[in-house]
Amino acid sequence: MDKIMIIEDDEAICTELNKLLENNNYEPIILTDFKNALEEILQIVPDLILLDINIPFLNGELLLQNLRKTSNIPVIMVTSNNSKTDEALSISYGADDYITKPYNPNILLLRIGAVLKRTKSNYNTNLNDLTYKELKFNIARGTIKKDDFEITLTKNEIIIFTYLLNHQNKIVTRDELMTTLWDNAEYVNENALTVNISRLRNKLKEVGYEDVINTRKGLGYILS
Amino acid sequence: MKIGAYFKDNLYKLFVFVFCYIINLLIFLAFKVNKAVILSSSFLYLVCFLLVLLIPYFKKKNFYKDLLFNIEALDRSYLVLETLTKPEFYEGKLLYQALYEINKSMNENVRKLEHHLQDFKEYIEMWIHEVKIPLSTLVLMSNNHKEQFDKKTKLQLKRLEDYVDQVLYYARSENAEKDYLIKETNLSKVIKNVGLKNMDEILENKIDYIVGKVDYNVLTDSKWLEFILGQIINNSIKYKRDIKNSYIKISVREEQEMTTLIIEDNGIGIKELDLLQVFDKSFTGENGRHTNQSTGMGLFIAKNMCEKLGHKIDIESKENEYTRVFITFAKNKYYDVLK
Numbered sequence: 308m309d310k311i312m313i314i315e316d317d318e319a320i321c322t323e324l325n326k327l328l329e330n331n332n333y334e335p336i337i338l339t340d341f342k343n344a345l346e347e348i349l350q351i352v353p354d355l356i357l358l359d360i361n362i363p364f365l366n367g368e369l370l371l372q373n374l375r376k377t378s379n380i381p382v383i384m385v386t387s388n389n390s391k392t393d394e395a396l397s398i399s400y401g402a403d404d405y406i407t408k409p410y411n412p413n414i415l416l417l418r419i420g421a422v423l424k425r426t427k428s429n430y431n432t433n434l435n436d437l438t439y440k441e442l443k444f445n446i447a448r449g450t451i452k453k454d455d456f457e458i459t460l461t462k463n464e465i466i467i468f469t470y471l472l473n474h475q476n477k478i479v480t481r482d483e484l485m486t487t488l489w490d491n492a493e494y495v496n497e498n499a500l501t502v503n504i505s506r507l508r509n510k511l512k513e514v515g516y517e518d519v520i521n522t523r524k525g526l527g528y529i530l531s
Numbered sequence: 532m533k534i535g536a537y538f539k540d541n542l543y544k545l546f547v548f549v550f551c552y553i554i555n556l557l558i559f560l561a562f563k564v565n566k567a568v569i570l571s572s573s574f575l576y577l578v579c580f581l582l583v584l585l586i587p588y589f590k591k592k593n594f595y596k597d598l599l600f601n602i603e604a605l606d607r608s609y610l611v612l613e614t615l616t617k618p619e620f621y622e623g624k625l626l627y628q629a630l631y632e633i634n635k636s637m638n639e640n641v642r643k644l645e646h647h648l649q650d651f652k653e654y655i656e657m658w659i660h661e662v663k664i665p666l667s668t669l670v671l672m673s674n675n676h677k678e679q680f681d682k683k684t685k686l687q688l689k690r691l692e693d694y695v696d697q698v699l700y701y702a703r704s705e706n707a708e709k710d711y712l713i714k715e716t717n718l719s720k721v722i723k724n725v726g727l728k729n730m731d732e733i734l735e736n737k738i739d740y741i742v743g744k745v746d747y748n749v750l751t752d753s754k755w756l757e758f759i760l761g762q763i764i765n766n767s768i769k770y771k772r773d774i775k776n777s778y779i780k781i782s783v784r785e786e787q788e789m790t791t792l793i794i795e796d797n798g799i800g801i802k803e804l805d806l807l808q809v810f811d812k813s814f815t816g817e818n819g820r821h822t823n824q825s826t827g828m829g830l831f832i833a834k835n836m837c838e839k840l841g842h843k844i845d846i847e848s849k850e851n852e853y854t855r856v857f858i859t860f861a862k863n864k865y866y867d868v869l870k
Contacts, residue, residue, distance in 0.1 A: 317664050323671035330675065361660075387663040395712065409667035409692055412674040414727055485734065489727050492719060494740040 308334040309423055312353035314344065314370075315385070316362045324357070327412055332477070333419070341365040345373055353380060355423055360386040360397070368400055375401040381426045383418060385410070413486035420473075437472050439530075442514060444468065453514045463499075464507045466491050471520065471530040480527035504528065532595040537588055548580045587620070594618040609634065652702050659699045666692060685731060693765060697828060700758050704835045711752035711840065718792060719745045721753055722781055725760045732768050736777065738796075743782035749790050749860040755836050756858075759844075760794070762829040763856045767796035769825075770818055772851065792858040801848040809846055810834040 311333045315321050321337050328335040338347055341364045348356065356374075360367035371382055384397040387408040397405050403422045406415060437444040443452045446469060449460045460468060470487050471479055481500060488495055495503070508520050521529050552573070559569050597615055602608045612630050670688055673680035703710045722745055726733070733740050764779060771777045777797060784791040801809060805816035813827040830846075837844040843859040 317668070319668040320664065320671065323668055323675055326675045327671055387660040387667070408663045409670045411727065412671055482731075485730060486727065489730050490723070492723055492742070494726055494742055496737070496739055497734055 308332060309354040310334045310336055310351070311419065312336045312338055312348065312351065312356045314338045314341075314356060314362065314365075314367075315359045316341070327416070331416055332474075344370055348374060348380065349378065352378075355419060355426075356380055356382045357419075358382050358384055358402075360384055368396060371397065371400045371402060379426075381422045383422060411486075413483055414490070416483075417486065417490050437469070439472055439475075440516070442516065444472065451510065451514055456514055458510050458513055460507070460510065461503075462491075463488060463493050463495065463503045464510070466493065467503055467507055471528065475530050478523055478527050478529050483527070532588070532592050532599075534588065538584075541584060544584060545580075548576070552576050590620050591618075591623065594620075594623050609637065652706065655698065655702050659695055659702075662695060666695065682731070682735065686735060689729075689732060693761070696758065696761075697826075697832065700755070700836065701828065701832050704832055704839060711755050713750050713752055713840065715748045716751050716753045716756065718747050718749060718783060718790075721756050721760060724757050725764060728757075728761065729764055729768070733764075733779070736768055736771055738768060738771060739776070739778040741778050741780045743780070745781060745783045745792075747783050747785060747790055749792075750863055751840055751842065751860060755840060759833045759836055759858070760792075762833045763794050766829060767794070767798055767854070770796075770798045770800075770854075772797065772799050787862075789862055790860045792860070793855060794858075795853060795855045797853050800850040800852055800854050801846070802850055806846065806848060810844070 311328055313321055313324050313328075313335055315324065315337075325335045325337060336351060336353060338344060340347060341362055344365055358367050358371065367384065367386075371384070374380065374382070381403045382401070383404045383406060384402040385406050385408065403426070404418050406418060437446065441453055444450075445452070446465060449462070449465050450457050451460060451468075452458075466488055467484055470484060481497075484500060485495075488500070504520065508518075511517070511519055519531055521531060523529055555572070555576075556569070559572075594615070598611065601611045601614045605611060605614070612627070612634055615627070617627055618624060666688070670685075670692075673685050673688060719742075722742055726740055726742070730740075767779045774797070780793075780795040782793050782795075784793060799818060802817050805814075805818070808814045808816065810830050810833075811827075812831045814831070815825040815827040818825065834844050837858065841861065843857075845857045845859070846854065847857075848854040
């Protein structure tokens with residue numbers, strides 16, 4: 308589980324962010340001692356930091372600058388002040404991304420996922436090949452293969468299957484799938500999503516995995 | 532300063548002179564003064580009279596001429612005092628001094644108001660940032676506790692967010708100081724972000740978001756363009772028709788000198804009569820009266836921002852058929868050279 312440190316002074320937001328991250332298989336850590344922020348970070352070494360820019364006793368930009376002197380921990384800046392200068396500055400200080408409040412939780416999760424993937428791909432070169440049970444899934448070529456039997460997936464099916472696979476054995480809401488699709492510039496509607504899912508099911512069935520994507524009524528889908 | 536009007540104003544001097552001259556003449560006649568003396572003193576009288584009348588005229592003429600001309604010529608006529616040399620004659624000095632004092636007091640007044648406005652704007656911006664904190668919490672809560680918050684709550688939260696953003700961008704677009712940064716921006720990214728932001732509403736209203744080939748770069752501020760596009764798409768959602776295949780189509784037309792972003796919907800459209808006024812402040816028109824969700828500010832702010840960014844925004848529509856909004860970005864040859 309990836310450790311994500313939340314640096315945020317509003318308690319209610321902290322609580323909810325904590326819950327959101329927990330629900331999505333992350334291990335959130337809330338920083339409470341703003342005065343020794345840098346020492347705490349370096350001691351805990353989280354996989355990613357969500358850093359609010361405007362915190363009492365703490366200048367987010369300064370903290371980021373100091374952090375970058377010793378560490379490459381990915382940082383996503385979060386702020387309610389969406390002025391251009393802040394954004395340009397944060398990126399130049401070494402933030403990996405920048406999000407303004409109020410953020411859409413699904414988009415926030417996508418950004419976190421993207422930053423983590425980007426930073427991890429440095430160690431893990433073989434990101435293109437995922438496996439599901441005995442199934443080989445090649446994202447770049449868009450194919451699923453079992454033994455010698457290979458089927459090509461469409462772009463939408465690739466996006467959906469990748470997402471389900473990354474959240475195996477967890478309920479994935481239609482909302483999450485929609486957000487992921489739209490984030491990949493595939494602007495499908497509700498019907499198209501249903502159609503895509505049933506096509507993906509059929510293709511999985513063809514390679515010998517029947518009923519692996521289950522519908523949980525009113526909640527979403529689950530890949531078992 | 533017209534000489535005729537000046538003379539008319541100084542008519543009393545003529546009367547005084549004529550009156551004195553006649554009395555003088557009578558005295559001369561009564562004492563049987565030599566005719567030559569009468570003639571020469573009459574001449575002297577005339578010369579004196581003309582001098583008294585004309586010297587002040589020429590003295591004042593230049594000052595008043597400059598004053599009136601400069602007031603006409605300046606687009607900020609309150610700056611006229613700066614363009615004048617201080618007059619030599621007493622009357623002019625008084626006027627000059629009076630204008631100076633008036634100016635000073637007005638400047639103080641304007642400064643006070645500017646200060647006040649600035650304070651107000653700062654407060655509004657601060658307030659927006661403050662209000663976004665509980666708003667963020669609510670958005671997160673609605674996501675974390677789905678059993679307590681249904682989809683409707685989420686959509687209402689989104690509306691709240693939109694209105695807050697509107698205030699923020701209104702305050703910013705009216706501000707004299709520059710808050711935007713123009714750089715090369717990919718339209719597909721802007722369109723994606725706006726789509727994601729409005730996804731719930733678009734899907735809830737069963738509208739198809741159809742995006743054509745939009746992978747073009749334009750010179751703009753991405754945040755501002757996202758807001759502008761958001762306003763247009765919000766309108767498309769708000770004024771959709773009750774038909775099955777509602778859509779919002781986004782496409783780009785690339786030309787030699789410019790790039791045009793086209794947003795088309797098949798909503799209720801805009802009456803021809805209202806079309807000219809949709810960009811006016813607080814104009815809601817026929818459509819706004821029906822939905823009572825219209826503030827008449829969205830397109831006004833959008834247009835304002837487009838003007839600041841140097842884009843052109845146009846709209847065409849046919850009632851009950853379509854609405855098309857065009858945002859035109861000029862290509863900057865100079866920028867190409869720099870690349």
